[in-house]
Amino acid sequence: xxxxxxxxxxxxxxxxxxSESRSEIVFSCFLKASWIADQAHSGQEDPFKxxxxxxxxxxxxxxxxxxxxVSVHRIGERFHxxxxxxxxxxxxxxxxxxxxxxxxxxxxxxxxxADATLARSENASDVQVEPGYNSFQHEFTARVQKAExxxxxxxxxxxxQPHEALAVRVRLRRxxxxxxxxxxxPSGLLVMASWLAALIPASLIRSRLPITILSLLTLLxxxxxxxxxxxxxxxxxxxGHVWETGCLLFSLVSVLExxxxxxxxxxxVTRGDPAAxxxxxxGARIYFxxxxxxxxxxCLAYWRAYVPSWRRSLDDDE
Numbered sequence: 274x275x276x277x278x279x280x281x282x283x284x285x286x287x288x289x290x291x292s293e294s295r296s297e298i299v300f301s302c303f304l305k306a307s308w309i310a311d312q313a314h315s316g317q318e319d320p321f322k323x324x325x326x327x328x329x330x331x332x333x334x335x336x337x338x339x340x341x342x343v344s345v346h347r348i349g350e351r352f353h354x355x356x357x358x359x360x361x362x363x364x365x366x367x368x369x370x371x372x373x374x375x376x377x378x379x380x381x382x383x384x385x386x387a388d389a390t391l392a393r394s395e396n397a398s399d400v401q402v403e404p405g406y407n408s409f410q411h412e413f414t415a416r417v418q419k420a421e422x423x424x425x426x427x428x429x430x431x432x433x434q435p436h437e438a439l440a441v442r443v444r445l446r447r448x449x450x451x452x453x454x455x456x457x458x459p460s461g462l463l464v465m466a467s468w469l470a471a472l473i474p475a476s477l478i479r480s481r482l483p484i485t486i487l488s489l490l491t492l493l494x495x496x497x498x499x500x501x502x503x504x505x506x507x508x509x510x511x512x513g514h515v516w517e518t519g520c521l522l523f524s525l526v527s528v529l530e531x532x533x534x535x536x537x538x539x540x541x542v543t544r545g546d547p548a549a550x551x552x553x554x555x556g557a558r559i560y561f562x563x564x565x566x567x568x569x570x571x572c573l574a575y576w577r578a579y580v581p582s583w584r585r586s587l588d589d590d591e
Contacts, residue, residue, distance in 0.1 A: 277308050277309075277384075277386065277388060277389040277390070278308065278309075278389075278390060278391070278392040279306050279307070279308045279324055279325070279384055279389050279390070279391055279392060280306070280307045280308070280391075280392045280394060280399075281304070281305070281306055281325055281382050281391050281392075281399065281439045282303075282304075282305035282306075282398075282399045282400070282401075282439075283302060283303070283304065283305075283380070283382055283399065283400045283401075283417070283439060283441050284302060284303040284305065284400075284401050284402070284403050285300060285302050285401070285402045285403060285406060285415070285417050285443070286300070286301040286302055286303060286357070286403045286405070286406065286407075287300065287301050287406060287407045287408065287409060288300050288407075288408045288409065288413070288415045289301060289359070289409050290409070291412065291413055291445060293366055293504040294504070296363060296364060296365060296366055297331060297361055297362060297363050297364055298361075298362050298364050298378055298443070298445070299359065299360070299361050299362075300359070300360055300362070300443075301357065301358065301359045301360075302357075302358060302360060303355055303356070303357055303403070304323070304325040304326075304327075304355075304356045304358060304382060305325075305353070305354070305355050305356075306323075306324040306325050306352075306353075306354045306356075307351055307352065307353045307354070308324065308351065308352055308389070309350050309351050309352075310347075310350050310351070310352055320345045320347070320352050320354065321343045321345055321354075322343075322385075323343060323354070323356045323358075323385050324354055324356075324384060324385055324386065324389065325356065325382050325383070325384065325385060326382070326383060326384075326385045327358075327360050327362065327380055327381070327382055327383075328381040328382070328383040328438055329362070329363065329381065330360050330361060330362050330363075330380075331361045331362065331363055332360070332361035333358055333359070333360055333361075334358065334359040334360075335356075335357070335358060335359075342356065342357060343355070343356045343357075360380075362378060362380055364376065364378035364443075365378075366504070368504055368511050369510070369511060369512075370511070370512050370579060371447070371503065371504070371511040371512055371513050372447055372449065372452040372456070372511075372512065372513050373447070373449070373512055373579045373580065374447055375444060375445065375446045375447070376413075376444070376445040376446075376447075377442060377443070377444050377445075378442075378443040378445065379420060379440060379441070379442055379443075380440070380441040380442075380443060381438035381439065381440050381441070382438060382439040382440075382441065383438040383439075391438065391439060397418070397419050399419060399439065400417055400418060400419040400439070400441050401417070402415075402416075402417055411448070412447060412448060412451065413445040413446060413447055413448065414445070414446050414448060415443060415444070415445055415446075416443070416444045416446070417441055417442065417443050417444075418441075418442050418444070419439075419440070419441065419442070420440035420441065420442040452513070455498075455499050455502060456495075456496075456499040456513060456516065456517070457516065459492075459495045460492055460495055460496065460499075460516065460517065460520040461520070461572075463488045463491055463492040463495065463520070463524065464488075464492070464520050464523045464524055464568065466484070466488050467484075467485050467488040467489070467523065467524050467527035467528075468523075468527065468561075468564050468565060468568065470484045470485050470488070470527065470531070471527070471530070471557060471560060471561045471564070472561070479535065481531050481534075481535075482528070482531045482532065482535060485524070485527045485528045485530075485531045486528055488524055488527070489521075489524040489525060489527075489528055492520060492521060492524050493521070496517045496520070496521065499513070499517070500517075512578075512579045515575065516575060519571055519575065523564070523567075523568060523571070526564070527564070530560050530564075534556070534557060534560075537556070
């Protein structure tokens with residue numbers, strides 16, 4: 274049996290869903306195939322039968338909304354087929370850098386027939402995004418590119434050589450602005466409020482303690498709300514959890530310092546010792562600037578550790 278060489282192209286139409294709980298993505302795409310008609314079987318072939326399939330997909334549905342599911346036209350001896358499908362594709366997610374993570378999903382397009390193989394092509398435009406691309410999943414931006422992966426996906430019956438697959442790399446980069454609004458901005462402002470509470474005069478120290486406690490409780494609520502929007506399988510140790518833990522520790526320190534400050538002030542007033550009161554004021558100033566310096570160092574170290582990887586993902590998408 275002669276082997277039919279098919280030239281394959283992939284065009285992403287829309288990203289419908291990114292299911293992090295099921296570790297899969299759902300997208301619609303055009304699978305474009307072109308091949309030279311087999312003269313011996315040209316009268317027996319059904320040109321509308323799909324010539325390409327996504328290898329390893331969990332589900333493939335026809336998606337011809339405004340156009341036929343499969344369209345075919347012939348130019349000379351060459352058939353050109355365009356199939357519009359919706360694909361549910363498994364994808365492994367790594368949340369170590371969440372929310373600065375960029376996920377990569379590999380899609381492999383292989384021939385649907387056992388007597389066909391893919392024609393090798395170095396044309397990068399074989400993988401592209403349709404001009405009318407739309408993303409219904411607003412948490413991510415998507416980029417597609419051709420991957421250099423021509424590993425076999427099966428044996429061609431009677432051909433004596435393996436199938437080859439057109440490898441498509443889909444890069445999903447999480448949008449950072451929602452995370453800034455949901456996590457980083459509220460928690461950072463609450464830590465700053467705890468720090469500025471140290472400016473309350475010693476005579477109003479009893480008002481300062483409730484402020485720091487309220488900031489800590491509000492921060493706990495904000496972190497819990499942010500975690501509800503995180504992927505369920507992200508686990509501990511992500512970049513987001515590191516930020517939350519750091520903010521909670523700083524807020525807890527402000528509460529403990531307010532308790533200690535109030536205790537020292539009460540002792541100074543009870544004993545009528547002016548020196549003890551001056552010591553308390555000097556300690557409050559040291560705490561104020563030490564807290565500010567520590568918070569600055571933490572922020573710089575955190576962003577230096579995680580932002581470069583996020584910026585590299587931006588450069589890779591250019």
